Amino acid sequence: xxxxxxxxxxxxxxxxxxxxxxxxxxxxxxxxxxxxxxxxxxxxxxxxxxxxxxxxxxxxxxxxxxxxxxxxxxxxxxxxxxxxxxxxxxxxxxxxxxxxxxxxxxxxxxxxxxxxxxxxxxxxxxxxxxxxxxxxxxxxxxxxxxxxxxxxxxxxxxxxxxxxxxxxxxxxxxxxxxxxxxxxxxxxxxxxxxxxxxxxxxxxxxxxxxxxxxxxxxxxxxxxxxxxxxxxxx
Amino acid sequence: xxxxxxxxxxxxxxxxxxxxxxxxxxxxxxxxxxxxxxxxxxxxxxxxxxxxxxxxxxxxxxxxxxxxxxxxxxxxxxxxxxxxxxxxxxxxxxxxxxxxxxxxxxxxxxxxxxxxxxxxxxxxxxxxxxxxxxxxxxxxxxxxxxxxxxxxxxxxxxxxxxxxxxxxxxxxxxxxxxxxxxxxxxxxxxxxxxxxxxxxxxxxxxxxxxxxxxxxxxxxxxxxxxxxxxxxxxxxxxxxxxxxxxxxxxxxxxxxxxxxxxxxxxxxxxxxxxxxxxxxxxxxxxxxxxxxxxxxxxxxxxxxxxxxxxxxxxxxxxxxxxxxxxxxxxxxxxxxxxxxxxxxxxxxxxxxxxxxxxxx
Numbered sequence: 001x002x003x004x005x006x007x008x009x010x011x012x013x014x015x016x017x018x019x020x021x022x023x024x025x026x027x028x029x030x031x032x033x034x035x036x037x038x039x040x041x042x043x044x045x046x047x048x049x050x051x052x053x054x055x056x057x058x059x060x061x062x063x064x065x066x067x068x069x070x071x072x073x074x075x076x077x078x079x080x081x082x083x084x085x086x087x088x089x090x091x092x093x094x095x096x097x098x099x100x101x102x103x104x105x106x107x108x109x110x111x112x113x114x115x116x117x118x119x120x121x122x123x124x125x126x127x128x129x130x131x132x133x134x135x136x137x138x139x140x141x142x143x144x145x146x147x148x149x150x151x152x153x154x155x156x157x158x159x160x161x162x163x164x165x166x167x168x169x170x171x172x173x174x175x176x177x178x179x180x181x182x183x184x185x186x187x188x189x190x191x192x193x194x195x196x197x198x199x200x201x202x203x204x205x206x207x208x209x210x211x212x213x214x215x216x217x218x219x220x221x222x223x224x225x226x227x228x229x230x231x232x233x234x
Numbered sequence: 235x236x237x238x239x240x241x242x243x244x245x246x247x248x249x250x251x252x253x254x255x256x257x258x259x260x261x262x263x264x265x266x267x268x269x270x271x272x273x274x275x276x277x278x279x280x281x282x283x284x285x286x287x288x289x290x291x292x293x294x295x296x297x298x299x300x301x302x303x304x305x306x307x308x309x310x311x312x313x314x315x316x317x318x319x320x321x322x323x324x325x326x327x328x329x330x331x332x333x334x335x336x337x338x339x340x341x342x343x344x345x346x347x348x349x350x351x352x353x354x355x356x357x358x359x360x361x362x363x364x365x366x367x368x369x370x371x372x373x374x375x376x377x378x379x380x381x382x383x384x385x386x387x388x389x390x391x392x393x394x395x396x397x398x399x400x401x402x403x404x405x406x407x408x409x410x411x412x413x414x415x416x417x418x419x420x421x422x423x424x425x426x427x428x429x430x431x432x433x434x435x436x437x438x439x440x441x442x443x444x445x446x447x448x449x450x451x452x453x454x455x456x457x458x459x460x461x462x463x464x465x466x467x468x469x470x471x472x473x474x475x476x477x478x479x480x481x482x483x484x485x486x487x488x489x490x491x492x493x494x495x496x497x498x499x500x501x502x503x504x505x506x507x508x509x510x511x512x513x514x515x516x517x518x519x520x521x522x523x524x525x526x527x528x529x530x531x532x533x534x535x536x537x538x539x540x541x542x543x544x545x546x547x548x549x550x551x552x553x554x555x556x557x558x559x560x561x562x563x564x565x566x567x568x569x570x571x572x573x574x575x576x577x578x579x580x581x582x583x584x585x586x587x588x589x590x591x592x593x594x
Contacts, residue, residue, distance in 0.1 A: 089459070094451060
């Protein structure tokens with residue numbers, strides 16, 4: 001299998017702060033890879049660097065062999081990368097239907113994907129006319145992911161999908177991400193280790209702006225020392 | 235008895251359009267009939283309106299034309315600020331370019347209505363492109379200040395003594411004569427009233443369609459969070475520019491009608507105060523609601539007119555007081571607050587009807 005995304009030793013500054021000091025991540029085509037690490041380690045900044053929101057000053061990012069540096073975020077999105085930011089980044093002034101419709105890259109995208117999306121998130125079909133302001137936190141998170149599924153994205157970057165969700169919704173979210181991963185490669189950031197271990201096949205641990213360890217998730221779950229050392233969780 | 239004839243596709247579409255716009259259509263019809271109603275109350279016949287006879291009907295048509303022009307101007311500001319989220323302090327320039335260009339074209343160049351209108355539209359596009367030059371580079375308050383800079387330069391030019399032959403400098407452009415008799419506000423008041431009314435209605439419908447279109451939805455998304463809109467693959471610059479061009483042409487058209495109706499162009503329409511007037515109108519009506527711009531324009535002009543009539547020199551203070559009270563107690567504007575509280579108002583009305591035993 002080939003790498004769909006290759007992040008090679010990137011350094012990113014936000015203002016004068018050196019946030020990423022050498023992060024390398026390989027995402028295999030068709031896989032789910034998770035970025036793990038403590039708060040403030042640089043996981044979200046890595047996703048934002050891929051999207052061109054915080055462009056790296058050194059290193060290289062390749063998507064399907066194409067370099068992403070120097071491209072604007074709208075160009076990167078148009079190449080087939082969907083980003084689901086944390087904090088349920090929907091458009092609250094638009095209805096559920098409008099939030100989905102706005103994500104169309106080609107005419108008819110939504111019509112083609114409707115069945116798949118509403119199959120993953122049946123609640124959204126019921127709430128289709130409701131404005132974003134009236135949705136609960138979980139519904140907003142589902143809408144944010146559903147929106148990234150409307151166009152034909154090759155890669156989905158999902159930041160903290162389980163953040164602030166009730167346990168029953170987390171299970172629903174895990175099932176949804178597993179189903180969508182059948183067609184799309186996923187790179188996600190997840191603080192909840194249990195969720196991460198259920199979802200991902202591969203992991204990359206980021207510590208103080210550096211990628212320090214990577215491998216198969218199946219091996220990590222049995223490696224208590226690494227979990228304690230880098231994630232502080234059992 | 236229900237009709238057994240199935241409606242055709244065209245018929246269904248017309249019916250849907252009618253149902254969607256029945257409010258504005260009813261308002262349009264009421265405003266067409268309004269001068270006749272006033273004439274009847276005044277003891278004049280309906281022909282008084284058609285014959286342009288002196289009276290309250292003619293006077294109120296003049297006042298309403300001013301309100302319609304303000305409404306077109308306020309709508310244009312609502313599109314860029316309320317819908318797209320672009321704070322411009324130079325919006326007065328969009329209006330003033332249309333007003334001055336019309337005056338200069340009629341008075342100094344002797345142009346007819348057609349070429350003048352074409353020039354106003356072209357000028358509207360050009361000035362929007364000028365603002366668009368800075369769009370990718372500056373955002374938020376910086377954009378507001380840069381646009382204020384553009385408008386200030388324009389104001390200095392129209393007030394400069396070098397331009398006195400064209401703009402009238404500090405005194406303003408005076409004695410403009412509209413070259414078309416059918417557009418003359420003194421002799422053809424009802425015709426001008428209808429033209430400006432229909433144009434206002436047209437602009438309102440076009441804007442509503444724009445807001446409901448895919449482009450309009452991206453404008454709303456840009457207002458809410460530009461970064462998120464870009465992450466979906468939209469180069470928001472083009473959407474902001476589209477809104478600016480549409481807004482600029484509309485404001486310039488408002489300026490055109492302003493000069494046609496009041497053949498004096500004061501340099502005040504090029505100043506910051508005129509931009510603030512647009513802001514006040516949409517704040518009072520409800521920012522981002524479009525219909526709020528129409529309501530705000532009516533409140534703005536009627537307050538100004540009646541308070542000045544009743545209190546003379548003290549009116550300015552009272553107008554200011556009313557603005558402060560409106561912002562304090564109706565913070566989302568008349569339409570905005572109504573939309574936000576529609577459910578509460580509906581529940582309150584039902585409770586009242588139950589109390590009065592008019593509903594079980």
